[in-house]
Amino acid sequence: MRIGLLLSGQGAQKAGMGRDLYEQNAAYRAVVDQASDLIGYDFQQEILENDEKLAQTQYAQMAIYTMSMGIYAALDDQIKEQVVGAVGLSLGEYTALAIAGVLTFEQGFKILQDRGRFMQVASDATDSKMLVILDKDQDRILSLIHQAQLAGATIYPANFNTPKQLVIAGLAEDIDQFAENLQQEDIKVVPLAVSGAFHTPFMDSAAAELTPRLANEAMAPMNVPVYSNTTGAIFDDVKATLTTQIVSPTHFSDALLAMQAQGLDATLELGPDKTLTKFAKQILDKHVDRYTINDLASFQTVTDEIVGEENNGFKE
Structure with a gap:
């Protein structure tokens, strides 16, 4: 084996x-x-x-x-x-x-x-967090991230785990707002139990x-x-x-x-x-x-x- x-x-x-x-x-x-x-x-x-x-x-x-x-x-x-x-x-x-x-x-x-x-x-230097996004259309999610960035949000894709799971990271308030926007579109999100915005700037x-x-x-x-x-x-x-x-x-x-x-x-x-x-x-x-x-x-x-x-x- x-x-x-x-x-x-x-x-x-x-x-x-x-x-x-x-x-x-x-x-x-x-x-x-x-x-x-x-x-x-x-x-x-x-x-x-x-x-x-x-x-x-x-x-x-x-x-x-x-x-x-x-x-x-x-x-x-x-x-x-x-x-x-x-x-x-x-x-x-x-x-x-x-x-x-x-x-x-x-x-x-x-x-x-x-x-x-x-x-x-x-x-500890910033109030940041990570968020799991469960959706099979990752191109759409990446487009939404880009739009949010253009609007001033400090968020980034952090983990491409599976074709249906993407983790993002960024400023806590921006992540919270982005999560709320996704939920309004019936996209499932789950907070990740870590203490910072890892794998980002x-x-x-x-x-x-x-x-x-x-x-x-x-x-x-x-x-x-x-x-x-x-x-x-x-x-x-x-x-x-x-x-x-x-x-x-x-x-x-x-x-x-x-x-x-x-x-x-x-x-x-x-x-x-x-x-x-x-x-x-x-x-x-x-x-x-x-x-x-x-x-x-x-x-x-x-x-x-x-x-x-x-x-x-x-x-x-």
């Missing part, structure tokens, strides 16, 4: 995520404990169990990364050997790069600790700080292809692409289709929820199976299905 990994981005976090895995899986627990050692306090209790902190990007990024990396560490080697590519959404690209051997766990954690702080400062200051932060990081060659949200292709210049990513729209569909083009039998999402798996259902060919691991029960079920009953991959 040729498996493509999907690594969660922000908005997926929730208090208590991974608790059952932490309590009952030694490999998962070791990763979270490593995060505790790196940050200097109990990461499970102080971050992963804390709704207030998880609502802040400076903590959410480290939390989602740590959970996804913990799940990967717990997987049976028979599954890891079948991985042929990885796509992460936004911060999930750091997880994908760590899984691919480009970064160590510690590198990824510390970079995201700083990236989250840079983005939190940029977010609102993050220019964060990108300016991330560039020197990444400059001296040693990065190893990939041992599995990682597909970029920014370019829609396999990462080339990793550092430059990661910096550009903060201020540029993500194109998850393009990256996922590029991975499928290389041959794919299944996707496996590692993280707090099933968001990317739902995206994959809308994007990929119907023959591609979709799996998600976001807790102990799904870990055991998915591992049994992929590896078989003789070795369920549960490490203690």
Whole structure:
């Protein structure tokens, strides 16, 4: 089986995520404990169990990364050997790069600790937010965004997630007005649980700080292809692409289709929820199976299905 990994981005976090895995899986627990050692306090209790902190990007990024990396560490080697590519959404690209051997766990954690702080400062500088728009006519939505911009609204397309889902970001009052206008036209919108206007020019200051932060990081060659949200292709210049990513729209569909083009039998999402798996259902060919691991029960079920009953991959 040729498996493509999907690594969660922000908005997926929730208090208590991974608790059952932490309590009952030694490999998962070791990763979270490593995060505790790196940050200097109990990461499970102080971050992963804390709704207030998880609502802040400076903590959410480290939390989602740590959970996804913990799940990967717990997987049976028979599954890891079948991985042929990885796509992460936004911060999930750091997880994908760590899984691919480009970064160590510690590198990824510390970079995201700083990236989250840079983005939190940029977010706090303005009252901004993000909004999910659910509509199959994205050209129409983009036209409406352009019209709003011409009228003075500071809003931007931020995430092209699926052919039916576009996320926008901008000044809070402009986003609220745009949302109201869309609802009047019976277009469904959903506020996104993040603390800033990510992947837009609102993050220019964060990108300016991330560039020197990444400059001296040693990065190893990939041992599995990682597909970029920014370019829609396999990462080339990793550092430059990661910096550009903060201020540029993500194109998850393009990256996922590029991975499928290389041959794919299944996707496996590692993280707090099933968001990317739902995206994959809308994007990929119907023959591609979709799996998600976001807790102990799904870990055991998915591992049994992929590896078989003789070795369920549960490490203690």
